Amino acid sequence: MKSNHLLFSLILLSCCSLSGKPQKLSFNGQLSAFHLSKIESPWQMANSLRYIPELKFTTPISKGWKFDAEASANADARLNYIYGDTVTGSFKLKPYRIWGRFSSERFELRAGLQKINFGSATMLRPLMWFDHMDPRDPLQLTDGVYGILGRYFFQNNANIWLWGILPGKTAKGWEMLVSDRNMPEFGGRLQLPAGKGEIALSGHFRKIGIDQTSSVLPITIESPVPEYRIGIDGKWDIGPGIWFEGTYTYSSLPIKDLTHLRMLTAGVDYTFELGNGLTAMGEQFFYLSGPEMFKSAKTLTFTASSITYPLNLTHSVSAMIFYNWTQQDWYRFINWRMSFSNISLYLMAFWNPDQFDLYQNTGNSNLMGGKGIQLMFVWNH
Secondary structure, eight states: OHHHHHHHHHHHHHHHHTTTSOOEEEEEEEEEEEEEEEOSSSOEEEEEEEEEEEEEEEEEEETTEEEEEEEEEEEEEEEEEETTSOEEEEEEEEEEEEEEEEEOSSEEEEEEEEOOOOOSOSSSOTTOOSOOOOTTOTTOOOOOEEEEEEEEEOTTSOEEEEEEEOOOSSOOTTOSSOBOTTSOEEEEEEEEEETTEEEEEEEEEEEEOSSOBOSSSOOBOOSOEEEEEEEEEEEEESSSEEEEEEEEEEEOOSSGGGSEEEEEEEEEEEEEOSTTOEEEEEEEEEEEEESBTTBOSEEEEEEEEEEEEEOSSSEEEEEEEEEETTTTEEEEEEEEEEEETTEEEEEEEEEOOSSOSSOTTSSOTTTTSSEEEEEEEEEEO
């Protein structure tokens, strides 16, 4: 929390120092509530009330340059019940975003608690390095990371990213083990135009921390372990949209089968001229790990597909289906959305395996295990 307070103080100082310029201050917020019931024995329910207040500030500082900042919090109250068991509740209040940014038409430098995400894939994302976004979540909520991100955009639409991240207390993205708290992480990304689309190369370095065990990995880390990641992705519009996204991760963990980790996704989408427009999307995902670069000890293969159809300006329906070829499991999800100005209502149903092999760090995987329905109310102001 000390780093949060320090950053917020720096933002306030910057705002005060620029008080001679025209300034804009805005306050927004999002209130959401959901009820989830599992239609199986024993019957279970989960209820949540969440509020995310957001304060934004912006001011010009010189010709072509401006300073802006954002501060928001995540307040989440939950009440859970399993039939025949006791009622449990929880309340969490934590920072959601706290950052300040200097930017021009082609450059930005942003520091603080922020979301850093990139890549071409949508549902099955090998480049989910720093976020926990679940494609089934209508709100697309995810915790941020503390860091500095610099980006420069060239005239030909090429762009370069450089970042440094302070390690947190929890794992990010696909990580199973937490980073070393004494060693900052860093990386970068180069994105280039390529015909009717773009292609990008990304890299990241961190050290896995000591004195930790994982519920997924039966090991104890006794000394910091370097980890190197490289990713490549591309996307093109050739009528249908096509894309790919692949990553390779190397680390010298005690379990040799996890030394070399490879993930690859290929996808396509197309909007058919049926009624109001039916958008269909499909992705194929491969996960391979092993003791050698081209020798796999563990494999995981998923196929994902989704369709979205707007019934009218207010109502739309969408569905997602995932198939785990390794475990021969189906994941099914359907969503009916109703939008009224700044209010949205969602009626969702799911039918999944009890244990998820995907999105284990999102916080929603346990809730959406088995069969059930979920109602959600969202108000943006």
